[in-house]
Amino acid sequence: MNPSFRMLLTIFLYEQSISLQLRNRFLADLYRATESIEQAKQEWKWICQELRELYPKDSKLHIQRKIIQACKLRGRKYPLQYILQTQPFGPLNIQCSPGVLIPRWETEEWVERTMPLLYSLLVPNPVRIMDLCSGSGCISSYISASFKRPHCLHIIDISSKALHVSAKNLLACKQDSSTLDTQFHKVNVLSAKKPMLNLLRNCHAVLCNPPYISPNEFYSNTDLSVRRYEPKHALIAQEDGNQFYKIIASYVFELLKDPLITKDALRLLVFEIGSSEQAKYVKNLFSGSTFHTTIWKDSANLDRTVVVQRT
Numbered sequence: 001m002n003p004s005f006r007m008l009l010t011i012f013l014y015e016q017s018i019s020l021q022l023r024n025r026f027l028a029d030l031y032r033a034t035e036s037i038e039q040a041k042q043e044w045k046w047i048c049q050e051l052r053e054l055y056p057k058d059s060k061l062h063i064q065r066k067i068i069q070a071c072k073l074r075g076r077k078y079p080l081q082y083i084l085q086t087q088p089f090g091p092l093n094i095q096c097s098p099g100v101l102i103p104r105w106e107t108e109e110w111v112e113r114t115m116p117l118l119y120s121l122l123v124p125n126p127v128r129i130m131d132l133c134s135g136s137g138c139i140s141s142y143i144s145a146s147f148k149r150p151h152c153l154h155i156i157d158i159s160s161k162a163l164h165v166s167a168k169n170l171l172a173c174k175q176d177s178s179t180l181d182t183q184f185h186k187v188n189v190l191s192a193k194k195p196m197l198n199l200l201r202n203c204h205a206v207l208c209n210p211p212y213i214s215p216n217e218f219y220s221n222t223d224l225s226v227r228r229y230e231p232k233h234a235l236i237a238q239e240d241g242n243q244f245y246k247i248i249a250s251y252v253f254e255l256l257k258d259p260l261i262t263k264d265a266l267r268l269l270v271f272e273i274g275s276s277e278q279a280k281y282v283k284n285l286f287s288g289s290t291f292h293t294t295i296w297k298d299s300a301n302l303d304r305t306v307v308v309q310r311t
């Protein structure tokens with residue numbers, strides 16, 4: 001055999017054996033996180049592939065170090081999405097970053113189901129839509145990428161980091177010219193009553209996935225991975241998790257008493273909720289003749305969304 005070919009072959013085999021040793025060693029970490037050998041193997045593939053793509057200029061050694069670090073983190077239940085830095089959401093790949101909630105499939109489902117309601121809104125174009133408690137901006141990014149009716153988006157969150165990530169996501173997903181305007185607002189929904197009233201009075205539709213887990217439930221019932229690594233302020237709400245629904249409903253009712261409010265304002269409000277009890281609570285907030293409310297289940301057959309339509 002040609003000596004230089006033999007040397008190349010030796011290097012190749014050596015690298016292969018190192019990769020195999022690494023893989024076996026760190027599959028154990030991934031197994032600890034996933035509790036399934038198949039899933040652990042799949043995550044190994046994703047981590048290797050994604051880190052190579054994220055750092056194309058790094059040396060093999062650097063990439064291997066990053067892979068090792070990622071697997072160790074994952075072994076401590078660090079969310080895969082923060083390692084891979086993305087999460088699929090409908091047709092999109094939403095950028096994820098620690099400090100910002102990872103989008104969930106449950107949200108993706110109801111957002112998709114809301115689209116026909118947005119199309120059928122009897123309001124003049126552009127449809128003005130609020131993404132309230134926007135986080136990564138997955139909801140508004142989905143709308144921007146899929147909603148073909150001319151529309152404007154108001155994206156609201158208390159967290160600068162979330163707004164920064166949502167701006168990146170909106171920029172990455174914008175696919176056609178039907179999104180006429182996108183505005184980002186750093187607002188505390190719970191305390192900034194006047195700015196909230198001004199923003200709400202100009203919106204036709206509000207889509208809202210607020211924090212809705214009570215402190216008790218958060219510390220006793222959520223996954224370790226969520227509890228340890230996802231932002232608590234994105235998940236926990238006081239008053240049995242109902243604090244946000246209650247205050248948003250109070251703003252809506254205050255606006256509806258205003259003689260200057262137009263018939264086009266606040267035609268549709270869609271809230272994600274966490275339990276049947278919470279669904280009933282939100283439905284009750286909007287009971288009466290002004291609104292028609294419906295509860296949607298998710299594909300796990302759990303109450304997941306309350307849809308409030310102005311009659």
Ligand SMILES: C[S@@+](CC[C@H](N)C(=O)[O-])C[C@H]1O[C@@H](n2cnc3c(N)ncnc32)[C@H](O)[C@@H]1O
Nearest residue numbers: 103133134135157158159188189209210211234
């Ligand atoms: C459950 S996350 C939803 C994120 C995103 N809409 C989604 O579906 O993945 C709730 C969001 O509400 C934001 N938030 C928490 N408290 C807030 C407040 N007082 N005012 C405005 N936004 C708040 C958090 O920063 C977080 O991004």
